[in-house]
Structure formats: C-alpha cells, structure tokens
Amino acid sequence: MRALIVDRSAPGGLRVGEVPEPVPAPNQALVRVTATSLNYGEVKHGIETSEEGTVLGWDAAGVVIQSAADGSGPAVGTPVVTLDERGGWAEIRAVRTDWVGVAPEQAEPGAISTIPVAAGTALRTLHRIGPILGRRILVTGATGGVGRYAVQLARLGGAHVIASTGDPGRHGEALRALGAHEVVSGPAQAGNGLDGVLDMVGGTQLVEAFDQLGQNGTLVAVGHSMGEGESFPYGALFSGPGRDNRSIVTFMLLFCDGLDRDLAWLARQVADGVLSPEITWRGGWDDVSKAVSALVERRLHGKAVLDLL
Structure with missing residues (x-):
C-alpha cells in the first residue's frame, strides 16, 4: 500500500512509498484512510526523531474495512475518525477500537480528520x-x-x-x-x-x-x-x-479513557456545522512538503489536511 514515509533526504522529510499493509491486533480495526490532518508536533519533532521509513500520522478519517477480531468497535463499512500514535499517513491503518469514533454518514472526511488531536x-x-x-x-x-x-x-x-x-x-x-x-x-x-x-x-x-x-x-x-x-x-x-x-x-x-465517545461526539458537531474545522491548507500526497514547511515555519494558522485518494 502507499504511505508517506520518513525520508529526511526528501523535501519536507517525507516521500510517498510502498509499505506492507498493517496486521491488526485483536482489539484493532482496519480503516481505509481517505483524509488525514497534520499537527505541528508530529511534523516538527516526529520527522526529526523517527527512523527512516517510519509511517507517522496521528489523525485520520476513513471507513472500516475489517472490524476488530475481539468484537469491539464499529462494523465494516462504518465511517470513522481515528487517533493513534502513528500510521495515519497511509492508505490503511490498524487502530485500537477505543481510539475510533463513529462519524455521521454525511461527514466530510477532511473536516473530521482535523478532530482527534486538536479538538480532542x-x-x-x-x-x-x-x-x-x-x-x-x-x-x-x-x-x-x-x-x-x-x-x-x-x-x-x-x-x-x-x-x-x-x-x-x-x-x-x-x-x-x-x-x-x-x-x-x-x-x-x-x-x-x-x-x-x-x-x-x-x-x-x-x-x-x-x-x-x-x-x-x-x-x-x-x-x-x-x-x-x-x-x-x-x-x-x-x-x-x-x-x-x-x-x-x-x-x-493518549492517556485519557473514553476517547471513542469524545471523537464520535466531536464528529457530529463538525458534521452538523456546530464546530468549524478551520482548514486553512488542503492538498494531496505530492503537496505534503508545502504543508510541512508552512507548519514548521509557523505560517499556517489552523489545520492542514491531506486527501489520500
């Protein structure tokens, strides 16, 4: 599968590459990612300190393609917003179900991808x-x-x-x-x-x-x-x-319990227009270096979203 991987020789320290699909633990669902948002901390410090080839990414929105083997979490086909310590900058992520929030059917993936770290x-x-x-x-x-x-x-x-x-x-x-x-x-x-x-x-x-x-x-x-x-x-x-x-x-x-409930509630507020996601930059895989530069240099106020389509 495609993913953004750490490569400090590339512009912004990231490039698109091929990595193996994740193998989920029993308490993890597989999610096909459609949008991810970038955060200053992961961009500034994650790229600097991670091993080459690492797939970073805290925030991601998408659809469940394989439910958790232990029976927890949402069913296949459910739109979700997810949080994890890495793996969001890839086409498929494995994520523990207590860090998965069910999103409304009408939710726009880019908008709800801004939720986990920032709104949470x-x-x-x-x-x-x-x-x-x-x-x-x-x-x-x-x-x-x-x-x-x-x-x-x-x-x-x-x-x-x-x-x-x-x-x-x-x-x-x-x-x-x-x-x-x-x-x-x-x-x-x-x-x-x-x-x-x-x-x-x-x-x-x-x-x-x-x-x-x-x-x-x-x-x-x-x-x-x-x-x-x-x-x-x-x-x-x-x-x-x-x-x-x-x-x-x-x-x-990440030390808080009950994040699945929080993420679901916040997704409803964004989908209903109660909360604004404040997206001030949006682009695709090949534009990520622009977003990284804007975040690190403090030129971007609000959220940056990548569409992984």
Missing part, C-alpha cells in the same frame, strides 16, 4: 478545568489547531472566552467569529482573576498566564511551542487573597 485535546483540557459556564477562560496560542477548537468549545460551554495571539490585529476578527469575547496580545492583557487557562505555548507565556489565575484557577499545560523552559520568579507561587488554591496540571490526550 481542547475538549479534554476544558473537562480538566471543570465546569466553565460563566467562567473566564484564557486560550493562549489561539490561532493554532487546538486553540481554534478550544475557543469554540469554551464558548459552546458557556465561558467568557479570552483568546491570546501574537497579532490581534490580523487574527482578532476570525477569533471573535469563532466565539472569543476578547482577543489580547498576551496573557498579561487578559486581566487577573482567570478561572482557567489552556496554554499551548509554554515558556514565559505560561508563567504570565499563571499569574493571572484567580482563586481555585487551573492552568492546563497543553503545548510547548516556544521551545523554552518556565522560570517562575520568587513569590510567583505564593498564595494569598484571591490567589489561593491555584494549580498547574500537565496533559496528554
């Missing part, structure tokens, strides 16, 4: 913060794939949503259209007393965002795109009036 992370991060109805929630790195879904989901959950981006003048209108009540240039401009922060950036922005938390506030460290550590000044972790019981928690989507 945003949804579970908001769950980690807790009830958000009427709460002030800050989303840093709001123009990225996770950030755009987080803005929409936080607004859908009844939060007062503050979106942070390095260029509010350029991205403010689009973020407000997604549901942001305010668009700011950094966490310090969000004002103190925040109930929750979804931080995609790390580094100094995480430190600044933590300083804006109010009592019982939670910051979830989702991403680390700045590529730098966090250094808290003396006194930053002191408690006090309005600042007691603040917390920082880390997060990894």
Whole structure:
C-alpha cells in the first residue's frame, strides 16, 4: 500500500512509498484512510526523531474495512475518525477500537480528520478545568489547531472566552467569529482573576498566564511551542487573597479513557456545522512538503489536511 514515509533526504522529510499493509491486533480495526490532518508536533519533532521509513500520522478519517477480531468497535463499512500514535499517513491503518469514533454518514472526511488531536485535546483540557459556564477562560496560542477548537468549545460551554495571539490585529476578527469575547496580545492583557487557562505555548507565556489565575484557577499545560523552559520568579507561587488554591496540571490526550465517545461526539458537531474545522491548507500526497514547511515555519494558522485518494 502507499504511505508517506520518513525520508529526511526528501523535501519536507517525507516521500510517498510502498509499505506492507498493517496486521491488526485483536482489539484493532482496519480503516481505509481517505483524509488525514497534520499537527505541528508530529511534523516538527516526529520527522526529526523517527527512523527512516517510519509511517507517522496521528489523525485520520476513513471507513472500516475489517472490524476488530475481539468484537469491539464499529462494523465494516462504518465511517470513522481515528487517533493513534502513528500510521495515519497511509492508505490503511490498524487502530485500537477505543481510539475510533463513529462519524455521521454525511461527514466530510477532511473536516473530521482535523478532530482527534486538536479538538480532542481542547475538549479534554476544558473537562480538566471543570465546569466553565460563566467562567473566564484564557486560550493562549489561539490561532493554532487546538486553540481554534478550544475557543469554540469554551464558548459552546458557556465561558467568557479570552483568546491570546501574537497579532490581534490580523487574527482578532476570525477569533471573535469563532466565539472569543476578547482577543489580547498576551496573557498579561487578559486581566487577573482567570478561572482557567489552556496554554499551548509554554515558556514565559505560561508563567504570565499563571499569574493571572484567580482563586481555585487551573492552568492546563497543553503545548510547548516556544521551545523554552518556565522560570517562575520568587513569590510567583505564593498564595494569598484571591490567589489561593491555584494549580498547574500537565496533559496528554493518549492517556485519557473514553476517547471513542469524545471523537464520535466531536464528529457530529463538525458534521452538523456546530464546530468549524478551520482548514486553512488542503492538498494531496505530492503537496505534503508545502504543508510541512508552512507548519514548521509557523505560517499556517489552523489545520492542514491531506486527501489520500
């Protein structure tokens, strides 16, 4: 079967090649992939660190062509959206059934392929913060794939949503259209007393965002795109009036249970137009180097989708 394989001598570090079809474990279904979305982490770090010939790819949408031998998961012919640690950039992937979400028949594959990492992370991060109805929630790195879904989901959950981006003048209108009540240039401009922060950036922005938390506030460290550590000044972790019981928690989507249910629910919201997939780049196998360059160089805001047809 055809797949995008790691080849660091090729433009973007990937090329189309032939690989054996996967042999599923008893708890895995085989899915014929029709579309996959790219994520910064797998493009930036996966290509750099994986062995030559590896088939990467976290997100993929397609149709089940062989159900799991243990009887779990959807039947043959079911449209699905899938998540796994690799294998999404191929014509066929084997994926454990608790990481498979059933999609509506009318769902557009490219749109729902954007869901697993981006929307799944945003949804579970908001769950980690807790009830958000009427709460002030800050989303840093709001123009990225996770950030755009987080803005929409936080607004859908009844939060007062503050979106942070390095260029509010350029991205403010689009973020407000997604549901942001305010668009700011950094966490310090969000004002103190925040109930929750979804931080995609790390580094100094995480430190600044933590300083804006109010009592019982939670910051979830989702991403680390700045590529730098966090250094808290003396006194930053002191408690006090309005600042007691603040917390920082880390997060990894693949450690969550019940992802099949989340993926199915999110697929319905995208198919019904409740959530926008925010696709800002789309192409085929031979165009992947363009998408890789745009992601790595931070020129792509939103999601990149490859059609594997």
